[in-house]
Amino acid sequence: MLLPVGGLIVVALCGLFLFGLATTRVGVAAVAMGVVAALVPVVVVVAGFLWVDRWEPEPAKLLLLAFAWGACIATITALAINSGAEAVGDLLLGSGHGSKISALVSAPLVEEAAKDAFVLLIFWRRSAEFDGIVDGIVYAGFSAAGFAFTENIYYFGRAFAEYGFGNGANSGVLAAFFLRGVLSPFTHPLFAVMAGIGFGVAARTQQRWLRVVAPLTGYVAGVLLHALWNSSATLGGSKAFLTVYFLIMVPLFVGVVYVIVLQRRREQRIVAAALPKMVERRWIAPSEVDLLSSLSGRRAWRRQARRESGRDAARAVGLYQASVTELAFLRRNRIRTDEDRHRQDELLHTLKTARADAVRLAAGGAG
Incomplete structure (x- = not known):
């Protein structure tokens, strides 16, 4: 009884801390705008994962906990470590280089680990709820959707605080929404789903080595995709970004959807x-x-x-x-x-x- 209550308290405190941090940086009005804008893509993403989960619905409380984990626990963990990595990068390589170190190295490693940690907990502590690949995809997807929701609140809020809705050459909240809410709402879930598939494979095998290797392989795949995505946006310019988006991310997303359809038919x-x-x-x-x-x-x-x-x-x-x-x-x-x-x-x-x-x-x- 104390463990669930303690977990809820920790999640609530993390949520309050993140809200306070965001309002301090961009203001209450900008955070409110960020919440409104972030709700649209997260509703679509969550609805998609609920569709995936129709044959064998996971307990609603676990799905809600997965979302809360991603939105609060994973986000604040990533924020703390990425900020530290950025500070170290600036100290060692000079001002301005720390953000690149954080985006290209720290963020992929830490954020994917933070999101996947919830799937690991379910796989370890609630193995009866873990029957295969679809379960891994759903739990990873909900955790990633929560993470993306909180991240989008800040990005949309910052864009609104700096440029308003956007005008001329300025990238306002509408431009940020188009980029993150229309073009790429699936990226964070896609990265996390790699590990989710790995845990699903592990749940269906009796081979001990595969129960370890499959999730690790999925995690590494998610990290590499995340690093590639961040590097295309940070270093490559618009041409590299669009190349990665259309030639790698979109086809991979379509491939994962195809795997999901096959798994639903299998179920x-x-x-x-x-x-x-x-x-x-x-x-x-x-x-x-x-x-x-x-x-x-x-x-x-x-x-x-x-x-x-x-x-x-x-x-x-x-x-x-x-x-x-x-x-x-x-x-x-x-x-x-x-x-x-x-x-x-x-x-x-x-x-x-x-x-x-x-x-x-x-x-x-x-x-």
């Missing part, structure tokens, strides 16, 4: 293959197989429950569907340990309870 096949055996064990009814084997069928079932019996009934049906999916993945990986058997018993209890609640609420609604 659907795993669930569909498990349903007949669940019918044999009388965990689910035969009439439910078609409803559970597609996202459209599941969505229609929840809508019908909401329409006929209310929101609580729809929530119970959703919990029932999620339990079926978790069981399918657990049995796909086979029941090997006492922990696996305990997890199966928990899921069966949740499944039966949710089904009973849905039936009770449906009967009440019919009455």
